[in-house]
Amino acid sequence: MKLKIAVLPGDGIGPEITKQAVKVLKAVAERFDHDFQFEEAIVGAAAIDATGDPLPPETLELCAGADAVLFGAIGHPKYDNDPNAKVRPEQGLLNLRKGLGLFANIRPVKAYTKLLDHSPLRPERIEGADLVIYRELTGGIYFGEKSTSEDGKSATDVCTYSVEEIERLTHLAFKAAQKRRKRVTLVDKANVLETSRLWRKTVADISSEYTDVSLDFLFVDNAAMQMILDPKQFDVILTENMFGDILSDEASVIGGSIGLLASASVGEKSALFEPIHGSYPQATGKGIANPVASILSAAMLLEHFNLHKEAKAVRDAVEESLHMNVCTQDLNKNNYYSTEKVGDFLEGYI
Amino acid sequence: MKLKIAVLPGDGIGPEITKQAVKVLKAVAERFDHDFQFEEAIVGAAAIDATGDPLPPETLELCAGADAVLFGAIGHPKYDNDPNAKVRPEQGLLNLRKGLGLFANIRPVKAYTKLLDHSPLRPERIEGADLVIYRELTGGIYFGEKSTSEDGKSATDVCTYSVEEIERLTHLAFKAAQKRRKRVTLVDKANVLETSRLWRKTVADISSEYTDVSLDFLFVDNAAMQMILDPKQFDVILTENMFGDILSDEASVIGGSIGLLASASVGEKSALFEPIHGSYPQATGKGIANPVASILSAAMLLEHFNLHKEAKAVRDAVEESLHMNVCTQDLNKNNYYSTEKVGDFLEGYI
Numbered sequence A, B: 001m002k003l004k005i006a007v008l009p010g011d012g013i014g015p016e017i018t019k020q021a022v023k024v025l026k027a028v029a030e031r032f033d034h035d036f037q038f039e040e041a042i043v044g045a046a047a048i049d050a051t052g053d054p055l056p057p058e059t060l061e062l063c064a065g066a067d068a069v070l071f072g073a074i075g076h077p078k079y080d081n082d083p084n085a086k087v088r089p090e091q092g093l094l095n096l097r098k099g100l101g102l103f104a105n106i107r108p109v110k111a112y113t114k115l116l117d118h119s120p121l122r123p124e125r126i127e128g129a130d131l132v133i134y135r136e137l138t139g140g141i142y143f144g145e146k147s148t149s150e151d152g153k154s155a156t157d158v159c160t161y162s163v164e165e166i167e168r169l170t171h172l173a174f175k176a177a178q179k180r181r182k183r184v185t186l187v188d189k190a191n192v193l194e195t196s197r198l199w200r201k202t203v204a205d206i207s208s209e210y211t212d213v214s215l216d217f218l219f220v221d222n223a224a225m226q227m228i229l230d231p232k233q234f235d236v237i238l239t240e241n242m243f244g245d246i247l248s249d250e251a252s253v254i255g256g257s258i259g260l261l262a263s264a265s266v267g268e269k270s271a272l273f274e275p276i277h278g279s280y281p282q283a284t285g286k287g288i289a290n291p292v293a294s295i296l297s298a299a300m301l302l303e304h305f306n307l308h309k310e311a312k313a314v315r316d317a318v319e320e321s322l323h324m325n326v327c328t329q330d331l332n333k334n335n336y337y338s339t340e341k342v343g344d345f346l347e348g349y350i
């Protein structure tokens, strides 16, 4: 298969980890006889520094013309504490999601047996946990109108959802559930929010088309609690943008390391793959960042194009690295490998 | 001291648990020679059933005229799954918060040594955890304009914050920090939300008035993760309404039981005390609900009026009950006591 992959390393540890993922994808191409072409572009703080724009038009163009985007990380502390910053690195990612129409963010979370000891949760609570979050990614309060009053004394964010936006994600979530344990949980705050009530109604309507899948509802506050009390109860979690952002980071503790969690963001025409962790500025350039989330994002990319054998080869390599303790510092305190060395091991194992 | 206390049992297990809290407060009044007067009123689903209004004017009037409000719980499943319900029980609580101007919700979370085994988190992660969440309670997306388009195809919630709303809560949080470990963490989503940027700017400005307190910032997604990874890092968490709702329910897992968590909601003139758990409809009337959160809310009430000895007596009683295993089913599976019996024990211990 021929694939044109746009590579957007981004900020912080983004470049280091993406490099490992590209290395692994190249090994996959070689072993399975595919033609993967990679082209890099800038985004985020790096792009602001170079061009003033966190998503330069050429970057968006490259991504729109590619079969898939491999994304690193975004964000830089120098913008976080400056409430007056006119441009922000994150805007690059948000514009990219919107520009490519990536409305569905898919975040699988699994408890790796080998890593049970790394989780802050008791092993018996998480062993066997296997859930996936379907987060709406191009709507809600992220993309609603934002404003500050003229005197600077008040600020507003608007959260809007249309039935259409809810429907298209809901279908994906139910289809995923059909291939899994056949259970969808809609997380919302329908006792307070009008948008949540629209979600509840729309999702309930659609659920009647999927008679083999059960649907239940959970308020987001309760969901945040249940996620820790009993993560095994969840199969597919369906939710809006902001709640999905919070819940998926929270859910990362189940796996024992956020350094392992990958995500896919898909739309009608494009698909982007990125680790759920951020740019981790404190670790930048030190060779300690865990490349596995980026590499598993690459596996999701392969899966997206139905390259199942190939995706499995990557996942098997990761399992083996965990088994052999070929891990970065976050997972192997005393005898750790560098970002590069973990990448080398995985590349070699393909 | 003479105190007029409005009692609003509300829905579900609300009446059962509130009854125990009143019993304990009566014992406190007797032992410490105070004059506490209790007057009951309806709210929530119970009030809708009786009057069509989840917060009848007489209830609000009673509360406004009282020194404090003791609140049970609110919510009924028959309204949750009906997106077209015109009135909702929760509206009663929201109107009450707004009507009484209860802008600050204070939720302390502590890991009880005796209950470490009940937490889904590993004991070493939580032992010694002691944090308090200052949640804004009368603003944000909870109280912004809500609308549905005429064709019913889209819905909107508006989130607005003013500098004033942020300031008054921030001062309370910093004052609390001064009496604690002198650390405030503002949780927001300033990389996406305009309101969060106003929070960040306003809180940073105010922090310069409290030179003995340190301030740091955390994005809400990261905070949801850190809350589980390392809850001991937190002292005072300051945040807006929706994030506070989510984080405080999440934080409840630290203590080992949501059945122990109390909260105070305070304003310029009024104060309301309620457990953070909900109406728990499945348990209603079975005598299995844990009354301790309501009783500890009563302790916060006493504290609010500087009745420190009295509050301590209640807390000591609770500690003793945990120690003696005089606990409801959630904490003592095999040999549990009923809601009433736990109340009796605590009453007797005062």
Ligand SMILES: CC(C)[C@H](C(=O)O)[C@@H](O)C(=O)O
Binding pocket: A074, A075, A090, A093, A245, A276, B191, B192, B221
């Ligand atoms: C960087 C940030 C804007 C982003 C988000 O909030 O969506 C990130 O947290 C994520 O979840 O991908």
Ligand SMILES: CC(C)[C@H](C(=O)O)[C@@H](O)C(=O)O
Binding pocket: A191, A192, A221, B074, B075, B090, B093, B245, B276
């Ligand atoms: C019942 C509900 C409206 C309420 C809220 O969301 O504020 C509850 O969850 C709480 O936290 O007190």
